[in-house]
Every structure is written in C-alpha cells, then in structure tokens.
Amino acid sequence: MVAAQKDSQTATAILLAAGGGSRFSGAEHKLLTTIHGRSIFAWSLQHAIEANFKQVIVITGSVDLADQIAAFDEMVRVITVVHNPDWRLGMASSLQCGIAKARQLGADAVVVGLADQPAIVSSAWQGVGASNAPLAVATYNGVRGNPVRLHAEIWPLLPTSGDEGARTLFKSHRELVEEIECEGSAQDLDTTEDLGALTELLSR
Numbered sequence: 001m002v003a004a005q006k007d008s009q010t011a012t013a014i015l016l017a018a019g020g021g022s023r024f025s026g027a028e029h030k031l032l033t034t035i036h037g038r039s040i041f042a043w044s045l046q047h048a049i050e051a052n053f054k055q056v057i058v059i060t061g062s063v064d065l066a067d068q069i070a071a072f073d074e075m076v077r078v079i080t081v082v083h084n085p086d087w088r089l090g091m092a093s094s095l096q097c098g099i100a101k102a103r104q105l106g107a108d109a110v111v112v113g114l115a116d117q118p119a120i121v122s123s124a125w126q127g128v129g130a131s132n133a134p135l136a137v138a139t140y141n142g143v144r145g146n147p148v149r150l151h152a153e154i155w156p157l158l159p160t161s162g163d164e165g166a167r168t169l170f171k172s173h174r175e176l177v178e179e180i181e182c183e184g185s186a187q188d189l190d191t192t193e194d195l196g197a198l199t200e201l202l203s204r
Contacts, residue, residue, distance in 0.1 A: 011129045011149065012107035013053040014098035016165075017041055017115035018061025018087035023191050029063040030189045031115055035199050040189050041068050043118030043202060049075050051125035053111070056080070057101050059094045061087025080105070090163035099155050110155075112165065113147035116189045119201040120146060124182035133178030135169060138186065144170070144179065145186025 017031060024030035031041040038046075048056050049072065058069065061084045069081060082101050086093045095112065102110045111129045113120055124138050128149045136149035148166050150158070154176075157169055170177055185201050187194065 011053060011109040011111050012102045012105055013048045013051065013056040013125060013129070013147075014095070014102065014110050014112045015045060015048050015056060015058050015115050016091065016094050016098070016112065017044075017063075017065060018059050018084045018094040018097075019091070019116075020062040020088070021116070021189075024189065026192050031063060031065065032068070033189065033195070035118070035195070035202050039068055040118050040198075041065055041115050042071065044113065044115045044120070045069070045072065045079075047118070047120055047122045048113060048125055049078065050122035051111075051129065053125070053129065054078065055102075055105055055107070057082060057098050057105075057110075058115075059084050059098050061085075061094065089161060091165050092159040092162050095158060095165045096160055099158065103152075103155070107152065109149055109151045111147050111149045114188065117146055117186050118189070119185040119187055119198060121182075121184035124180075124184050127180045127182055131178050131180055134176040135166070135173060136178045136180055137170060138182040139179045140182060140184070140186055142181075143186075 021030040032039050057080045082097050084094045084097045128136050128138050128147050134151040137144050
C-alpha cells in the first residue's frame with residue numbers, strides 16, 4: 001500500500017515544456033504564442049508559481065525558453081530548469097527528468113502539469129497538491145485533466161518510454177486515485193484553432 005504524503009508543502013511542481021508541438025501551424029512554437037501580451041508558457045508558469053510550491057521544475061526541450069524564464073527573475077529561487085535532450089522520445093522521458101530532479105530535491109510528491117495548458121489556474125495546482133491521496137487528478141466539470149499528483153512511492157511505476165505520462169497508473173491503480181474538482185480549464189493549445197477558446201478562457 002502506498003503511504004499518503006504527510007505534508008503537502010513538500011510537493012514539488014513539474015511543468016512539462018519540452019515537446020515539439022508539431023501539430024501547431026503558427027509562425028512560432030506554440031509555447032511562444034502570445035495571448036493578451038503574454039506567451040502560453042508564461043501564463044502556465046505564472047499559475048504554477050502562484051500556487052506557492054517550494055520548487056517549480058521546468059522541463060525544456062525543443063524550444064529555447066531561457067528568455068521567458070528570465071522574465072520571472074524575482075522568482076528565480078523557486079524555479080529549477082532541466083533540459084531533456086531526449087524530448088523527441090515522448091512525454092515519458094520528460095516526466096522522468098522531472099522525477100529525477102524532484103528526487104534530488106527531496107520531494108515526497110510531485111504535481112505535474114503541461115505548459116501548453118495555460119488556463120490551469122493556481123487554485124487547481126494548489127488543490128491537487130494538497131491532496132493526501134497517492135494519486136490525485138484535477139477534474140473540470142467532471143472530466144479528468146491536469147495537473148496530477150504522484151506520490152514518491154509510485155514513481156518507479158511510471159513509464160520510462162513513449163508519449164504517455166501517468167495516465168496508465170490512473171487506470172491500473174484506480175483504488176489510489178482521488179479526483180479534485182477545480183476551477184479553470186485543461187484546454188490545451190494543440191492547433192491554431194484552439195487559440196480562440198484559450199483567448200476566451202484567459203480573458204476571464
């Protein structure tokens with residue numbers, strides 16, 4: 001049986017920002033696309049930072065986000081950047097990079113979100129992070145999304161290859177899962193057609 005986390009404040013956030021975004025046909029990488037004057041990546045990182053984690057690990061890969069991260073200079077003490085040279089191998093490799101760094105930082109659990117989902121608000125990060133369940137997942141109007149919380153004792157069960165993160169664990173270990181109803185939205189920026197919906201969400 002997986003032990004519950006004793007103190008949610010020891011959780012570390014992981015923001016996955018390594019993918020190539022191949023389906024997005026905009027003029028630049030989708031994470032650099034701006035809505036209301038801010039990049040998709042900046043919206044996502046801001047919300048994670050505002051959730052008051054002791055550490056936010058950003059996993060980079062296909063696109064240079066150094067300038068974007070530098071803009072958060074006042075919060076540099078909580079941001080740890082890890083480059084995934086194997087980002088082309090899929091999400092699992094990026095998640096493993098984040099887990100490895102979280103282990104080094106002494107985290108008891110991680111709360112994982114995707115940088116192309118800028119409408120995941122800080123309260124969603126906080127709510128999932130505060131769960132005592134070994135596996136916790138945000139829901140929006142009853143539909144599961146991100147972020148997700150993963151206790152350290154189940155990290156060895158995570159996939160090491162492929163383009164899936166923790167989804168398989170939520171299927172195989174259903175008895176350990178807690179659903180956390182959240183504000184905001186897990187709408188992602190996959191294609192340019194998604195920009196309209198995200199613009200509306202970020203206007204609220």
